[in-house]
Each structure stands twice: as C-alpha cells, then as structure tokens.
Amino acid sequence: MFERLFQALFSYRPVVFQQGDFRFDITTASFVAAGIAALVMGAAILTYRTLGAHGRPRDRVVLTVLRMAALALVVFCLFRPTLVVKAAIPQQNVVAVLMDDSRSMQISDWNNNQPRAEFLRQELAANSSPLLKSLSERFLVRTFRFSSTSGRVNSVKDLSFAGSQTKIGTALDGVREELAGLPVAGIVLVTDGADTSEASLTNTLLNLKAEKLPVFTVGVGSAKLPRDIQVDRVSTPRSVLKGASLLVDAVITQSGYSGQTVTLDVEDDGRIVGSQKVQFPADGSPAAVRVRATASEPGPRVFSFRVAPQQGEVVTQNNQRESLVDVRDTRERILYFEGEPRSEMKFINRAVADDKNLQIVTLQRTADNKYLRLGVDPANVDELLVFAFKGLILGSIEAAAFSADQLQMIADFVDRRGGGLLMLGGARSFGEGGYGGTSVADALPLVIDPRTRASEPTTFARLKVLPTRAGQAHAVTQIAGTEDASAARWPDLPQVTTINAPLPIKPAATVLLNGTDERNRTIPMLVWQPYGRGKGIAFLPQDSWEWQMHASIPLEDMTHENLWRQMLRWLVADVPAPVEATTTTDRVEPG
Numbered sequence: 188m189f190e191r192l193f194q195a196l197f198s199y200r201p202v203v204f205q206q207g208d209f210r211f212d213i214t215t216a217s218f219v220a221a222g223i224a225a226l227v228m229g230a231a232i233l234t235y236r237t238l239g240a241h242g243r244p245r246d247r248v249v250l251t252v253l254r255m256a257a258l259a260l261v262v263f264c265l266f267r268p269t270l271v272v273k274a275a276i277p278q279q280n281v282v283a284v285l286m287d288d289s290r291s292m293q294i295s296d297w298n299n300n301q302p303r304a305e306f307l308r309q310e311l312a313a314n315s316s317p318l319l320k321s322l323s324e325r326f327l328v329r330t331f332r333f334s335s336t337s338g339r340v341n342s343v344k345d346l347s348f349a350g351s352q353t354k355i356g357t358a359l360d361g362v363r364e365e366l367a368g369l370p371v372a373g374i375v376l377v378t379d380g381a382d383t384s385e386a387s388l389t390n391t392l393l394n395l396k397a398e399k400l401p402v403f404t405v406g407v408g409s410a411k412l413p414r415d416i417q418v419d420r421v422s423t424p425r426s427v428l429k430g431a432s433l434l435v436d437a438v439i440t441q442s443g444y445s446g447q448t449v450t451l452d453v454e455d456d457g458r459i460v461g462s463q464k465v466q467f468p469a470d471g472s473p474a475a476v477r478v479r480a481t482a483s484e485p486g487p488r489v490f491s492f493r494v495a496p497q498q499g500e501v502v503t504q505n506n507q508r509e510s511l512v513d514v515r516d517t518r519e520r521i522l523y524f525e526g527e528p529r530s531e532m533k534f535i536n537r538a539v540a541d542d543k544n545l546q547i548v549t550l551q552r553t554a555d556n557k558y559l560r561l562g563v564d565p566a567n568v569d570e571l572l573v574f575a576f577k578g579l580i581l582g583s584i585e586a587a588a589f590s591a592d593q594l595q596m597i598a599d600f601v602d603r604r605g606g607g608l609l610m611l612g613g614a615r616s617f618g619e620g621g622y623g624g625t626s627v628a629d630a631l632p633l634v635i636d637p638r639t640r641a642s643e644p645t646t647f648a649r650l651k652v653l654p655t656r657a658g659q660a661h662a663v664t665q666i667a668g669t670e671d672a673s674a675a676r677w678p679d680l681p682q683v684t685t686i687n688a689p690l691p692i693k694p695a696a697t698v699l700l701n702g703t704d705e706r707n708r709t710i711p712m713l714v715w716q717p718y719g720r721g722k723g724i725a726f727l728p729q730d731s732w733e734w735q736m737h738a739s740i741p742l743e744d745m746t747h748e749n750l751w752r753q754m755l756r757w758l759v760a761d762v763p764a765p766v767e768a769t770t771t772t773d774r775v776e777p778g
Contacts, residue, residue, distance in 0.1 A: 208214075212225075212267040217516065222264040224258045280372040281327045283362050284319070286311065286343065287378035287407070288332040289350035292500050294379070296409045303408040304348045311343050311377070316332040326372055329593055331365075333358030339365075354384040356391040359402065363395065379408040414443030414499045417462060418451075418474065418508040421492050426513040428544045428756055433461075433480045433512075434662045434670075437492055438473050445470045453480040454491040465494075477660060479670060485516035518546050518657040519759040521574045525551045526584030526615050534732035538751035545755050548576070552584065573600050577759040583613025583729075585641050586627065598626035602719030607758035612727040617687045619644050630723040632696035632716035644686040650702030652712050652728070653677050658699035663713070663757045666749045676746065681737040683728040685710065702727070 190200060211217075232251060254364055292304040310316060311330075322328050332340045334350020337358040347564065362374060374395075382388070395402060420438040427433060437451060444467050453461035461480030468474055482488065490510050496503040525532045528551065539545045549561040573579065573596055586594060600606045608630050610659065621641030622628045628635045654664045654677055667673040685702070690712045692698060700713035715724040735747035 194293060202551075204228075208271045210271060212269050214267070217266050221262050224262045228255055228258055243357060249334045256449075263659060267280050278325070278327060280370045281329055281366060282322050283366060283370050283374045284311065284322075284330045285337070285358055285362055285374055285376045285378075286330065286332055286340075286346060286481070287334070287353060288346045288348055289334040289346060289353040290504050291353060291379050291502075292348045292407070293462050293504065294408060294414070296501060297407060302348075304346070306407045307343050307377060313615055322375075328503075329366070330433065331358070331362055333361070334408055337361035352384065353378065354386075355382045356386055356388045358383060359391050359395065362401065363398070368694045373402055373403055375403045375405065377405040377407065380404075380406055380410075387568060412442065414497075415502055415505070416441045416444060416449070416494050416497060416500060417505040418492050418494060420459075421510050422509050423490065423510040423512050424761065425511075426515060427482050427760065428519065429482060429485050429514050429516045430542075430544060431482050431514075431756055431760075432662055432665055432753070433482060433586060434615050434660065434665070435480060435490075435492070435510075437463075437476050437478060437508075439465060439467075439476065439494065440471070440473045441467050442470050443499070449494050451476055451478055451495065452495075453478055453494050454493060455480075455482075455484065455488055460490075477670070479665070482512060482514045485514050488512050488514050516544070518544055519578070519762075520546045520548060520576045521578035521755060521759065523547050523549045523580040523582065524584050524588075525549065525582035526588060526613075526627070527552065527582075529583065529613070529729075530732050531611065531729060532582060534735060534747065535751055538748040539755055542752055545752070545759075547580075547755075552588070573597065574604050574606075574765070576600075576606065577762040578607045578609065578755065580758075581608070581616065581627075582613065583615045583620075585615040586622045586625050587641065595626045598630050601630045601721035601723055605720030605761075605763045607722050607724065607760075608718075609724045609726060609754070609758050612687050613643050614684050614686060615641070616730075617690065617727075619687060630718045630721075631725055632693050632714040632723055633690040633692060633711075634693055644688075646688045647684065647686050648702070648708075648710065649682045649684050650704050650706040650710060650712065650728075651678075651682050652680065652700050652702045655698050655701055657697050658713070661699050663750075663753045665753060680746065681739055682705050682736050683730050683733050685727045686729055688728055721762065726754070 212348060252299050270619065286307055292307070293302050296303050297303045297306050301387040310318060319328060330340050330342065331337050332346055333354070335357070336355050338361075340346065355376070359374065361377070363371075376497075383653075417440050418437060419440050422436045430546075435453070439451065448464055448466045451465050452459050460483070461478050463476055463478035465474050465476045478492070480490065488511070491507055491514055492510070493507040496506060523532070524533075532549065532551065536547055536549065539547060547562055548560075551559045553559050553563065579597065579600060581597075591599070596610065601608045606626075610627075610631060613620075616622070617631075617633065618635050618639045619642055621639070622631070623635040623639040624637030628637075654661075654674070658664045659674060664677070665673045667676045683702075689708075692711060692714060693716055696714050696716040698711045698714050700711070702710045702712040704710065710727070711725075712724070712727045715722055731750070732747065734750065735744070740746070
C-alpha cells in the first residue's frame with residue numbers, strides 16, 4: 188500500500204530512490220528565484236503582523252506557514268531536483284551466474300522431493316531458461332560452477348554435482364578476479380547455502396561492497412532438514428607408521444535424533460577397522476566421539492568415518508566423511524644412549540624387537556669413554572650422526588658425558604630437526620645427572636633448577652601409576668585392545684619405583700601418567716611438551732620392566748610390549764624427513 192502511494196506521488200518506486208543519487212541541477216536563475224521568494228516571504232510576514240487587530244493570532248500563524256510552505260515548494264521546484272539512476276547499456280555489461288556444483292545439490296527436497304540440482308536443470312537450461320533469456324537481452328552472461336573451487340562452464344549440462352565442499356567465499360573471489368577489468372553489473376548466486384568452508388565471508392563481502400558489485404542470491408532447497416545426521420569433522424594425522432593405533436576425534440551433529448545411540452564405523456577400503464557407539468545429546472548439539480582404528484595397510488589410505496542411515500533421514504550423503512592418511516611402511520631409527528648396564532634397556536629393546544617399523548641403535552657405556560654399539564655396523568661411524576635419526580633416548584647417563592656442543596646438538600635435534608627426545612628415569616638422569624642449566628633441559632618438559640649439581644639420588648618412591656584425564660585420551664596409554672580395556676588394565680599393574688626427585692612441570696607440558704606413593708603424594712611419571720619442531724618427553728620410572736616380569740603378570744601378557752611400542756612410535760611420529768615436500772591440501776577437485 189505504501190509503495191503504491193509513494194509511486195503515485197513521486198512516479199518511481201522507493202527502491203529507485205535507494206539505488207539512485209538525488210541531486211539539484213541549480214542555475215543562476217534558481218538563486219534569483221530564491222531571492223525573490225525570500226523577499227516575498229518577508230513581505231508576507233510583515234503584512235500579517237500589521238493585521239494584528241483584525242484577526243486571531245492563530246489564524247495569522249497558519250496563513251503565514253501555508254504561504255511560506257507554498258513558496259518553499261516553488262523554490263524547491265525551481266532548484267530542479269533530479270534523480271540520477273545508473274542503467275546498464277544493453278550488451279555492454281557482464282552478469283555472472285554462479286551455480287552450486289556440490290554434492291548437497293543432490294538432496295531431494297525441492298518441488299515434490301526432486302533433487303535440488305533439478306532446479307538448475309529446469310530453470311537455467313541454456314536453450315529454455317526464461318531467466319537466462321531475459322538476462323541475455325541486456326547483459327553478456329557468463330556462467331560459472333563452484334564447489335571447493337570455481338570455474339567457467341558453458342551450461343548446466345557441464346555440472347556434475349559431485350563437489351566435496353561448498354566454498355561460497357572462495358567462489359565469489361574467484362569470479363571477481365576472473366572478471367576483473369570488465370564492466371560487471373552483478374553476480375547471481377544459485378546455491379543451497381550450505382557453506383562448508385572454515386573461512387569467513389566477511390572479507391569477501393567487504394571487497395564486493397567496496398567495488399559496488401551486487402550479489403543476487405537464489406536459494407534452493409529447504410532451509411533446515413527435519414531429521415538429519417552429519418559427520419561434521421574428523422581429526423586424523425597426516426602420516427603414521429604401519430600398524431599404528433589411531434585415536435581419532437570426530438564431531439557428529441544431528442537434528443531429530445536426540446537421545447538415540449548410533450555406531451560410528453571406520454572403514455579402510457571397505458573393511459571396518461574400528462567402531463564406537465555414540466549417544467546423541469539434545470537436538471542441534473554436537474556429539475564429540477573418540478574412535479580407535481588400526482592402520483594395517485601401507486601407502487596412502489582413505490579412511491571413511493560413517494554412520495549408517497537412520498529411519499526418517501532425508502539426506503544420507505553427509506553421514507560419511509573421508510580422511511587421507513599416509514601409512515608409512517618404513518623402519519624408523521632411534522638412537523639410545525645408556526650410561527650403565529641395566530634391565531630397563533634390555534627390556535625396551537626386547538619389547539620392540541619384533542616391530543619391523545622400529546629400530547633401536549644402542550650406545551651403552553661399559554667403561555670410561557668406552558661404549559658398546561648395538562644395532563649398528565661398527566665400521567660405519569656416519570650411521571651414528573644424531574640428525575640421521577628420528578628419535579633419541581637418554582637413559583641413565585649424566586650431562587657431563589657430553590660436551591657442550593653435543594648437548595646443544597641434542598637440543599637442536601629437537602628444536603630444528605623436529606626429532607623426539609625421551610629421557611628415562613635413572614640415577615644419572617634429570618637433576619641427579621646434572622642437566623640443570625644445559626640446552627637439553629630447555630627441551631625437557633620438567634623444570635630442572637640450573638643451580639642443581641650432579642649428585643647421587645636421595646629419593647626412592649614406590650608408586651602406583653595411572654593415566655591422567657589427558658592420558659586416557661592419548662594413544663600412548665592404550666595398552667589393551669580397546670580404550671575401556673586400557674583404562675581397566677592400568678589399576679591392575681604392579682607398582683614401579685623412581686629415584687629421581689620430583690620436578691615442577693613446565694607451563695606448556697602435559698602430564699599423561701601420574702604416580703601415587705605410599706604417602707599419597709602425586710608425582711608425574713610421563714610428561715611431554717612441544718619444543719620447536721619436535722617434542723620432549725620425560726618417563727620417570729626406572730623399572731617399567733616390572734610390568735612384564737612381576738609375579739602377578741601372566742606370561743602371555745603384552746602390556747609392557749604394547750606400552751613401549753606405543754611410546755616409541757609416538758616418539759618418532761610426525762618427525763619430518765631431512766628433505767621433504769608437502770602440500771597445503773590432501774586432495775583437489777577434478778579439473
């Protein structure tokens with residue numbers, strides 16, 4: 188109603204005034220007319236003042252205001268008000284039609300359960316589309332497709348509707364850059380609106396606004412699905428060793444299935460390699476789940492995380508998400524320095540002896556300046572260069588056994604090389620080994636007072652070791668077949684001992700295992716921190732071999748072997764090769 192009245196009074200709709208520029212076409216005659224009008228207004232005011240005795244004051248005010256309004260309207264018209272509206276010159280401007288080519292366009296929720304893609308086929312077909320015909324009469328029409336990337340297409344027939352992502356911002360930026368330098372009248376965006384990119388649209392929209400480039404959106408499909416389950420996100424490592432146990436965090440969103448329990452399956456080439464039950468919270472709330480899987484086949488593997496379609500679910504394509512993991516069938520080398528013969532070294536080597544993807548090269552001190560080399564060719568000294576390894580273990584060996592340059596080299600191995608450093612508890616490690624104030628102390632997750640000098644141990648504690656909350660979620664503590672079995676196994680393990688004085692934890696460090704002694708004191712047993720490109724790990728027990736040789740441990744029990752295989756695989760995980768090339772994305776769309 189208001190729009191019709193406005194158009195009757197001013198000849199144009201309100202939108203024309205919003206898009207146009209209002210201005211006055213003022214001439215010299217306009218100023219002359221304004222001056223005359225001002226004189227007339229002044230004369231009118233004086234005239235009505237002299238008639239004070241012949242009329243009521245209210246009448247004089249009303250007459251004065253009416254005459255002034257009439258004169259103001261005349262002056263307004265004499266100033267020649269003008270509305271300037273930009274109009275496209277036929278066939279001289281470009282309109283971009285951007286069409287969604289992602290998999291979500293296959294959802295059947297448009298016009299009596301037809302796929303969303305059918306809207307594009309019916310409404311934007313090159314030969315029969317009224318919209319394209321109307322646009323082509325005035326503009327040069329350029330058609331584009333987009334999913335995770337954008338590109339030119341000749342018609343709707345070139346769309347596959349198989350794109351794995353919908354990145355609206357990237358698509359708009361791509362079209363704007365491709366048409367740079369051309370007179371672009373606008374962009375028509377046809378999409379279901381399901382943007383899956385992590386980037387914000389704010390910068391894209393600001394750039395379009397700065398260039399005064401309008402975007403006209405055409406929505407397809409339902410704004411909200413009544414019942415739906417979607418595997419939103421999975422977090423997997425880019426690379427793991429063959430046989431590694433993966434703990435993958437996944438996020439599942441749903442609507443209409445509150446309180447129900449489903450199973451998240453992990454598939455590798457059609458084989459289920461892991462599964463986990465998930466109970467959904469309230470509608471719209473995401474469910475976080477951790478699922479365990481085994482990477483048993485080498486090479487680039489595509490792991491599928493899938494929830495089976497549920498009753499009443501309209502869209503099933505989003506029940507699955509894939510992740511690419513490079514499963515390396517290589518033998519990772521670890522250098523182990525040990526300052527004295529002890530059982531811990533023997534049992535660690537024995538635990539990983541059957542692991543074809545781990546090799547420990549041991550240097551065991553047998554006397555002053557004399558070392559026994561195990562796992563290396565004695566004639567090939569180059570094999571002992573620290574940077575050639577991916578992991579480094581320091582057993583019960585004091586800092587004085589290394590020169591200052593060698594200590595700095597160990598720190599650089601972690602910081603610059605990206606290697607893993609593991610220091611074991613013992614009579615000559617940590618503070619008792621005089622590492623306070625050295626470069627190695629910087630890489631460790633425990634604070635060693637630089638004033639501490641090497642000394643004989645003065646502490647002895649027998650401890651019950653249990654995972655912390657962070658440890659329960661970490662792969663290294665998974666010593667049994669399932670996460671629940673691992674959590675149940677830890678309390679049954681026998682006690683172990685430590686002879687190293689308790690040390691404070693650094694701010695960036697994470698405690699994975701805690702020990703409780705006879706006086707109910709809690710002492711960190713397994714701690715780690717990121718350091719530079721690598722990581723530093725501290726393992727305080729001096730006799731973890733008790734978890735294999737104690738009288739309460741059955742002969743066939745694999746707890747000790749599982750722990751150390753997991754520990755050493757973690758030590759060398761994500762360590763880069765001396766030279767390697769990486770890509771920013773794991774996969775790209777065809778074309």
